[in-house]
Amino acid sequence: MALMDFIKKQFIDVLQWTESGDGTLAWRFPMAGMEIQNGASLTVRETQIAVFVNEGQVADVFGPGMYTLTTQTLPVLTYLKNWDKLFESPFKSDVYFFSTRQQIDQRWGTPQPITIRDKDFGAVRVRAFGNYAWHIADAKQFHSQIAGTRETYTVQELEGQLRGLMLQHIADAVAASGIPFLDLAANQIEFAKQLQTATAPEFEKLGLALDSVTLQSVSLPEELQKILDQKIGMGMIGQNMGQFMQYQTAQSLPKMAEGAASGGGVAGDAMGLGAGLALGQVMAQQLGQGLGVGVGAAAAAAPAQSPEQIMAMLEKLGDLKSKGILTDEEFAAKKAELLKKLG
Numbered sequence: 001m002a003l004m005d006f007i008k009k010q011f012i013d014v015l016q017w018t019e020s021g022d023g024t025l026a027w028r029f030p031m032a033g034m035e036i037q038n039g040a041s042l043t044v045r046e047t048q049i050a051v052f053v054n055e056g057q058v059a060d061v062f063g064p065g066m067y068t069l070t071t072q073t074l075p076v077l078t079y080l081k082n083w084d085k086l087f088e089s090p091f092k093s094d095v096y097f098f099s100t101r102q103q104i105d106q107r108w109g110t111p112q113p114i115t116i117r118d119k120d121f122g123a124v125r126v127r128a129f130g131n132y133a134w135h136i137a138d139a140k141q142f143h144s145q146i147a148g149t150r151e152t153y154t155v156q157e158l159e160g161q162l163r164g165l166m167l168q169h170i171a172d173a174v175a176a177s178g179i180p181f182l183d184l185a186a187n188q189i190e191f192a193k194q195l196q197t198a199t200a201p202e203f204e205k206l207g208l209a210l211d212s213v214t215l216q217s218v219s220l221p222e223e224l225q226k227i228l229d230q231k232i233g234m235g236m237i238g239q240n241m242g243q244f245m246q247y248q249t250a251q252s253l254p255k256m257a258e259g260a261a262s263g264g265g266v267a268g269d270a271m272g273l274g275a276g277l278a279l280g281q282v283m284a285q286q287l288g289q290g291l292g293v294g295v296g297a298a299a300a301a302a303p304a305q306s307p308e309q310i311m312a313m314l315e316k317l318g319d320l321k322s323k324g325i326l327t328d329e330e331f332a333a334k335k336a337e338l339l340k341k342l343g
Contacts, residue, residue, distance in 0.1 A: 010034045011090050015050070015069075016043040017097035023155035025136065026147035027097045035090035042067040047101040049139040053094040054080045056149075058140045096147070098139040102211055103155055106132050108166040116171045118181040126181070127219040130192065132166060133211045134203060141207030162203070166213075169198040188215040310338050 012034050017027055043066050044050045050062040052074065059076040071078045077093060109129030118124050136142050147153040173195035179187045196213040203210040314335060321331040 011037040011040075013037045013040045014043070015040060015095055017045070017048065017050075019045075019048075019099060019101075024152050025099050025155055025158070026143070026150070026153040028149070028151045029095040029097065031092065031094060035092050036069065036095075037090050038070065040069045042069055044097075047099060049098045049100055049136070051096045051098065051139050051143055052077050053096060053143070058143060059093070061139060094149070096139075096143060098136050098142065098147075100136045100139075102133050102135045104131075104133040106134065106155075106159065106162065108132060108163045110167060110170070114167070114170060116174050116181070118174070120180050120182065124181050126170075126184075128170065128215060129217055130213065130215040132162075132196075132213045134162070134208050135211060136207060137204075137209035138207035141205075143207075145206050162208075165199055165202045166195070169195060169202070172198040184218045188218070191215050191218075310341055314338055 010033060012031075015029055015036070017029070042050060042062060044062050044064050046064050048064060052059045052061075054077055057080065059080055060074050067073050071083055077083075077091075081091065107129070108131065110127045113125035113127050115123050115125050146158065173191060174181070174184070176198060177187070177191050177194040179191060184191055192213045192215040195215070196210055199213070200210040317326065317331055317334055317338075320326045321328070326334075
């Protein structure tokens with residue numbers, strides 16, 4: 001009877017895995033009712049690792065190559081099963097194949113704005129996205145921590161966990177980079193490098209290596225975008241108070257024009273412009289006092305306007321007159337004053 005049972009058994013003499021390209025990371029060789037023939041052939045292709053598991057305990061691990069399975073090539077399994085060196089009978093063992101191929105173009109992104117600390121603004125809310133690449137570096141660790149005894153395990157099943165690890169360390173990356181938030185968009189490579197450094201240890205705990213990280217976009221909140229625009233404008237005009245007031249006035253003109261075109265708010269806009277000019281005069285006076293000079297001296301020190309600037313101002317005044325913001329008398333008086341400067 002024992003002889004008949006032995007004859008009915010199916011023996012495996014070739015173990016290999018041909019990847020199907022469906023994103024499978026781990027695949028268990030089908031062993032139901034079968035045993036591995038001593039001296040069987042094991043083929044592990046490039047970007048693969050084969051792992052023998054005995055009763056839930058990881059035994060021998062094989063990298064790319066072709067192997068003949070004997071007690072010499074299976075030292076750990078031989079020890080676990082207490083085989084004699086001359087053992088030649090078939091044996092049972094779970095065999096798992098793992099793909100070490102690099103998983104590229106994996107996407108990460110913030111579904112909702114996340115709060116980070118910034119040295120300029122304290123706490124800001126940011127949205128960012130990019131991609132990353134990784135591969136299985138430690139098959140034993142990946143088997144024990146992630147794949148387990150399942151027949152297959154895919155990239156898609158792991159994607160959400162890895163994306164969460166990336167998002168979890170964005171704040172750490174910003175802090176480690178030392179890059180002000182307003183400059184992040186111009187320093188994407190450095191930020192991505194810091195994000196990779198901050199996240200890589202978490203990948204290692206799963207038996208993975210984080211190969212690369214890219215940052216494709218950082219979205220500035222609307223309120224910070226306005227501040228950035230003002231910062232750019234101030235950088236263009238420098239520290240000249242007169243030019244600063246011209247810049248502020250120019251910024252208010254489109255709003256005033258919109259109010260005039262819609263038929264409402266013209267008086268309020270004009271009053272707002274007058275208040276802004278008055279505030280500018282007060283600021284100029286305080287600046288002059290702080291520097292120990294009078295307003296007149298500060299005005300005298302200001303550079304003369306070029307003919308092009310004067311003509312541009314005349315055109316703006318003409319627009320204000322046509323929209324009813326300036327009266328004919330106000331326009332004529334200002335026009336005469338500017339024309340004297342041309343003379």
